[in-house]
């Protein structure tokens with residue numbers, strides 16, 4: 187790291203399987219460090235692009251009811267989204283079986299539910315997290331099929347949503363597991379907008395840290 | 402050998418405390434009283450003169466990890482911390498699971514700055530599936546056995562080990578960690594692990610093994626010593642077991658009564674340790690356990706690691722922190738106990754558990770071996786990692802101001818630390 191720093195780079199983009207590595211790198215170098223995802227911890231640019239994508243459709247996140255559904259425990263996207271959405275005034279509900287929630291939510295400004303059917307009618311944005319197949323071998327779930335039956339956004343469940351509610355997903359999707367293929371392709375799904383906005387938002391981050399935005 | 406007098410201090414031992422000079426001749430205490438003189442005088446004014454401290458739990462890393470620590474450097478660190486005896490943990494490479502390795506470590510300790518005793522492994526290779534030759538190690542003076550670094554997972558094997566040990570007059574010590582529950586964890590499971598995205602180790606991983614071994618101690622009648630207890634639940638289990646007359650003893654490490662899991666928010670692996678740093682409530686329970694006698698000893702779990710091993714991502718760094726040079730001041734300032742109780746927890750109570758009371762921890766009276774720790778309870782100092790005697794630098798207290806400092810340490814009548822400087 188000190189070698190890279192000595193080359194005079196202005197920024198280091200760090201994506202790492204271990205939580206906290208961007209933090210450690212930042213303490214070793216002078217360059218700007220951009221966290222592109224660390225373990226289960228955070229994924230800040232995903233949160234920025236998620237906020238931007240919502241703002242394309244609604245004027246403000248203040249008071250917006252957002253449900254984050256799925257494997258919150260292992261999700262860096264969820265941790266960053268909770269921070270970003272609540273900082274902008276949204277009301278966030280985490281929806282998951284207890285095995286897929288963090289062991290403690292002390293200090294998290296969120297509501298928790300284990301019943302997605304109860305939450306969906308009261309939701310402006312439903313944010314689905316990627317469900318990884320290995321969760322069933324870790325005794326966190328009996329099976330993916332049971333997960334889909336209880337928490338998946340099936341076509342029937344999608345009807346519980348208000349007409350103008352948005353469907354989001356950080357990708358890549360497991361169609362047929364956490365989201366039905368037809369639902370992902372509905373007009374209320376802004377999943378492809380998230381992908382497109384990711385480019386712009388990440389360009390903006392680099393611009394602010396490196397380009398004319400840096401003073 | 403010259404006559405030595407430790408002059409002007411307050412002697413504190415199991416019999417109480419009194420102002421007295423201590424005269425030492427031929428490695429033994431030759432007189433205790435006021436106005437004593439000798440050829441060589443060590444100034445103890447303002448100091449406590451106590452029996453030497455005894456550490457039940459130190460990882461000396463030799464043989465096998467000499468880049469982290471050696472018996473020589475650890476013993477020097479121990480002497481500077483006021484210890485006259487340390488028990489070396491067996492998770493070396495090769496592990497201390499036979500008479501040959503016991504002999505090797507005892508030989509390495511010859512001439513060191515403190516007495517080096519050895520804990521033998523309970524199972525061959527610490528693998529948890531076959532009993533190690535405990536009798537052959539016991540015959541060489543080993544009095545504690547443990548697979549520390551891991552706990553014995555198989556309850557039936559632990560039962561057999563206790564039964565077998567009961568005929569040898571030795572004590573089995575357990576690192577309480579249910580591996581199925583702890584698997585993949587790197588810090589205490591709770592508020593901070595959830596926030597930081599680091600897989601956690603639940604308090605229950607420690608508590609289920611404490612509960613199991615209390616049941617096994619009751620079943621077999623053999624004593625069990627619990628290493629480095631860290632949770633409120635574990636302390637309470639031991640409290641109830643003692644009240645019921647089950648033969649158990651327990652220790653706690655200084656970091657478990659001074660630091661919490663909030664430290665991990667820095668992602669600095671220097672705060673990674675096993676058992677992990679816990680909650681404020683756990684810290685309070687460990688302190689209460691030390692205060693009310695539930696916990697019998699403060700033990701360091703001194704675990705040196707070279708710098709490069711701690712410059713890893715948190716979840717890849719090895720657990721462990723230094724402890725020998727900071728334990729006494731931390732106990733003096735953080736436990737809110739009278740100095741007599743602090744010395745009991747660091748000296749004669751652990752000496753008794755390790756069956757070292759013949760030489761260490763006993764009262765400071767004429768005829769006893771002169772193993773003494775002389776410390777100034779009021780001297781303030783700042784922990785500077787590069788000035789520690791350990792070969793490693795992984796102290797979590799870098800930059801911290803501590804109160805209480807060892808001035809002299811005397812091993813069998815020889816001053817091995819004088820005015821805070823190691824002599825060996």
Ligand SMILES: [Zn+2]
Nearest residue numbers: 549550576628
């Ligand atoms: Zn241990």
